[in-house]
Amino acid sequence: MDYPEYLRKVPKVELHCHFEGTVRAATFADLARKHEVALPTDEVARLYDYDTIYEFLKIFGMVSSTLIDRADFARCAYESLEDGVRLGNLRYREMFFNPTLHTRRGIPMATVIDGLVDGIRAAETDFGVRCKLIADVYRQDAPELARQMVEEVLANRVDELIGLGMDGAEAPDPPEKFVEAYRAAKAGGLRLTSHASEDAPPVNITTCLDVLGCERIDHGYHILADTAVLNRCKDEGIYFTCCPTSTAVVYGWPDLTAHPIKDMVAAGLNVMLNSDDPTMFHTDLGREYVELCTALGYDQSTVRTLVLNGVDATWLDDTDKASLRTEFTGELDALDAALTGTDR
Ligand code: ADE
Ligand code: ZN
DSSP: OOHHHHHHHSOEEEOOBBGGGGOOHHHHHHHHHHHTOOOSOSOGGGTTOOSSHHHHHHHHHHHHTTOOSHHHHHHHHHHHHHHHHHHHOEEEEEEEEOHHHHHTTTOOHHHHHHHHHHHHHHHHHHHOOEEEEEEEEETTSOHHHHHHHHHHHHHTOOTTEEEEEEESOSTTSOGGGGHHHHHHHHHTTOEEEEEESSSSOTHHHHHIIIIIOOSEEEEOTTGGGOHHHHHHHHHHTOEEEEOHHHHHHHHTOSSGGGSTHHHHHHTTOEEEEOOBSTGGGTOOHHHHHHHHHHHTTOOHHHHHHHHHHHHHHSOOOHHHHHHHHHHHHHHHHHHHHHHTTSOO
16 A cells, blocks of 8 residues: 555545535536536536636536536435545545525525435445535625525524535625624524635634634634734634645645645644535545645654544534544554555
């Protein structure tokens, strides 16, 4: 076993992955045909080509517009988890979805949630992978629409639905815009997270923690620009869900050695790795580990820290978390033993 194979095989948790960003290009083309949605190109291999977050979000919306029936959501959720298992030994995911990208097109919230849950349960039966759901506020929406979305999510709540998050373009729409939506989610018993300081200053991290009540931070790449925010997050043990490839592409970091994740890990923050929008950025969870850990020269002990940070950052209950930790530790020990003496 070589090191890339080892990195693909380590058991993984994923906490920053957008359902709509996991739709296979071939499935996108298939659903577009089924529902007669016009595509920008006939070449499946070129459907997911873009250079900026804004171009990306446009295609993200177009993918969403091909998801119409409950079966469409179920198929894509199932395929998404199948890909995570096959390409990265995914064992547990807390997955984002954007309700308003669907409900604004007249798709009932129940169709979205029930379809996702059908796919999640079928994937658990077939592959043993578990998955929960986080409904994301879309930053470009009006605050009132986001608050209504939360009420509707709570009215259609299932066991799988455990949290509220927030995504979309960060710079034009700061987190405080959505304080009411977050308040309603907390009152309804949802766990809270948000994309923050992906493409904006570290003050957005402070706002997410103190004003919105977030428990984790998704991305956080500009945190090193503010020592007080950095030290606070270290002291409080805040977990950061980081995504190497997707952000290197849209923010122009030329290769992964220039990605701020390197400095975040070196500064002692609790970082864990994710694929964000894997199919849309031509990556997968296994590849994220392979590319980042080989680019930065991370050894097995750093990989173990990244993996177990993922477990500790989940919103599983303490018993479940402890047993996942034990399971992962045993598998990491066996993989480490198998790697010893082989060529890195
Ligand atoms: N929507 C899907 N992926 C996203 C990301 N990484 N940042 C902002 N919005 C997103
Ligand atoms: Zn994201």
